[in-house]
Amino acid sequence: MSVESRPGAGILFFGKPKVIPVIKFHQVHKAYKTEGRMIPALQPCDLEIPAGQIYGLIGHSGAGKSTLLRLINRLEEPSGGRIEVAGQEVTSLQAEGLRAFRRQVGMIFQHFNLLSSKTVAENVAMPLKLAGQMSSSAIADKVASLIKRVGLEEHANKYPAQLSGGQKQRVGIARALSTDPKILLCDEATSALDPQTTGQVLQLLAEINRDLGLTLVLITHEMDVIRRICDQVAVLDAGFIVEQGPVAEVFLHPQHPTTKRFVQEAEQIDEQELHADFAQVEGRILRLTFHGQTTYEPLLGRVAREAGVDFTILSGRIDRIREVPYGQLIVAFNGGELEQAMELLSASDVHLEVMR
Amino acid sequence: MEALLINVDWYEIGIATLETLLMLGGSLLFTVIFGLPLGVLLFLTGPKQLFQQKGFYAILSLITNILRSLPFIILLIVMIPVTVMITGTSLGVAGAIPPLVVGATPFFARLVETALREVDRGIIEATQAMGATTKQIIFNALLPEARPGIIAATTVTAITLVSYTAMAGVVGAGGLGDLAIRFGYQRFQTDVMVVTVLLLLVLVQILQSVGDRLVVHYSRK
Structure with a gap:
């Protein structure tokens, strides 16, 4: 499932x-x-x-x-x-x-595309100046708050060449946000x-x-x-x-x-290495995918006990997709009731894929 | 000292220096006035640019190349009727400025075109994405970004104009170069030759170092 x-x-x-x-x-x-x-x-x-x-x-x-x-x-x-x-x-x-x-529609770029002849503040102000609908003082206020939002208060009067890549992209972001x-x-x-x-x-x-x-x-x-x-x-x-x-x-x-x-x-998975690993183990090989809260549950141990299977973990990764945790394990199961183990895993919202 | 510079008439030298400076200043001013828009136009209509216009660019490019390949001395003479129409005379400093401008404008325009091409295309794209008009892209992004390159182009053009002014003696415009040719070369007055050439050297040095400083001042890279 x-x-x-x-x-x-x-x-x-x-x-x-x-x-x-x-x-x-x-x-x-x-x-x-x-x-x-x-x-x-x-x-x-x-x-x-x-x-x-x-x-x-x-x-x-x-x-x-x-x-x-x-x-x-x-x-x-x-x-x-x-x-x-x-x-x-x-x-x-x-x-x-x-x-x-x-x-x-704001836009930011791989190579930042900031104007090298303008300061950070001038770059951020540019879309507003071009639009020509705000007074200079209103633009200055807005630019100051945008620069603050991206954490570059101390660099407002520097030129792009004096900034690191990350700082340049922050300027790009502030600039893109200036027209709301x-x-x-x-x-x-x-x-x-x-x-x-x-x-x-x-x-x-x-x-x-x-x-x-x-x-x-x-x-x-x-x-x-x-x-x-x-x-x-x-x-x-x-x-x-x-x-x-x-x-x-x-x-x-x-x-x-x-x-x-x-x-x-x-995931830095190497197919060849993985198949070399498969040759070293017996039994059924499954890819188990956990997503969300399941990732934290002590499932494998419980399934092994209840179904009487042994398992070997061949590869695995636990990480997050946006904020949500997930896990993906390649596991070889041996002995016991394999069918029951698979049913137990499925029932616990683990996605199963048979690899061998 | 006096014996060494026996042929040097300092009053003449002073007048010649003034003439050179007048020719240089006047022609540089008009060269920039005409050459900058021409350079922008060449850039914009060029291959893969904002207003790519193959035919228009080809014609403009050809005219520019023809004017650039004409030896200045020939241009000076060919232009006489036009010069008379513009300034009322084909002689003196006023008579030299129109051919100087016509000779230097295509050269300067090409340098401006090159300077504009150096501007990262991404900057044009970013400015377009802000909702800029073409005019805004040119004046708020392209020209400020190309400023160091345009200043360098102006410096090179000014120095080229200095050497062109030496030929302006043909229409009686005077100047240091003319003095060097007429007195230094044709009358074998080596002292005059040395003094005028030294003065030209100083002028070129000043132009180059002022130009370089301005480029450094406006470069933020």
Whole structure:
């Protein structure tokens, strides 16, 4: 029995009740013209991104994720299809309407894209200055509070070149938030950062999502980023969305080969090593997946006692998907009542997959 | 000392220096006024840029290249009728400035185009994502970001103009270079040659070091 098929699983484990989509794609596609030929970047796709969630798009370079993200604020023009964002038909917006719309959508970038000629405060103030709807003093107040929010009070008058990568991305985040957007697009926001800084930036993004109710759409090539902060994920491969759903479901039970590869990369699983391990043990080999509270229960010992089976743990990982704990163990069972053991595990909400 | 510089007429040298400075200042000012927008236009309409216009860019690029490949001395003479139309005379400092501007503008515009291309494309994209108009992208992002490069381009152009002014003697504009040719070279007055060349050297040195300092001052990288 899988985790997601349990009644109430959505509320318990995926954090948020179902909400209206803030971004809708209807058969949107995009092809680039290169040397007279049309090269498809994104195949016709339908997508619904729920308001207030963190939606991850994962794919290798060239998979179309960057194109998909840029279609949302029309930095890329779609070749066809309809895009709706916050009730507005983005695809039909004209120049002035498009500019006003873009102010409701913040964006941060892998290489930060800060203006090197402007200070931190000037960079953060830029979208407000360009909009030209606020007085200088109102802008100054707002900029000060944004800089405080991202923890850069001491660096307001520095130039980007004087900051570390993590600090630069914080400036990028403050800048993107300055026009009070409803949506924040994150283009590989942590790919240029070291692991520790990545953690801090992801935490800041999760806080922004929680505190401001902002919808975040982020693209990445690291499953780990998806696991840590996303609610939903779509996997892209060669311009197709090959898999999508709640992160727990996709991460714990990947279906498509591309998704499986991403998960294996994140889990650092080596197929060959694993099969070499299999040769060393007897009996039935199962992959047990725990999600949520089950992770903390002393299940294996209890099942071993009740069904009289012995077990060997071959590989395992206990971690969290967003805030929710999960565990995935590969276990070889020997002797006793195997059927009973499997029933007991299933009854305790453990997902079973027979490996051998 | 007096014996060494026997042919040097310091009054003449003073006048020539002033003429050189006038030609340089006047032509540099107009070169920047015309060259900067032209450079921006070349950049924007160039390949894979904001307003990519293949045909327009090709024509603009060709005109720029033709003007750049014309030897300045030829330009100076070919331009005489146009110069008369603009300044009323083809002689003196006023007669030299239009050809100097026409000669230096395409050169400066190309340097500006290159400086703008150095600006990270991501910055343009980020500014677009803020909902900026094209005008805002140019004035609030592109030009400030390319400022050190544009200052360096201005420095190189100014120094190029100094060497162009030496040829302006052909239309009687005077200047230090003209003095060096007429007295130093043609009359074998080595002392005049040395003094004028030294003065030109000092001028170039000053231009370069001021330019370099400004570049450092405005570079935040």
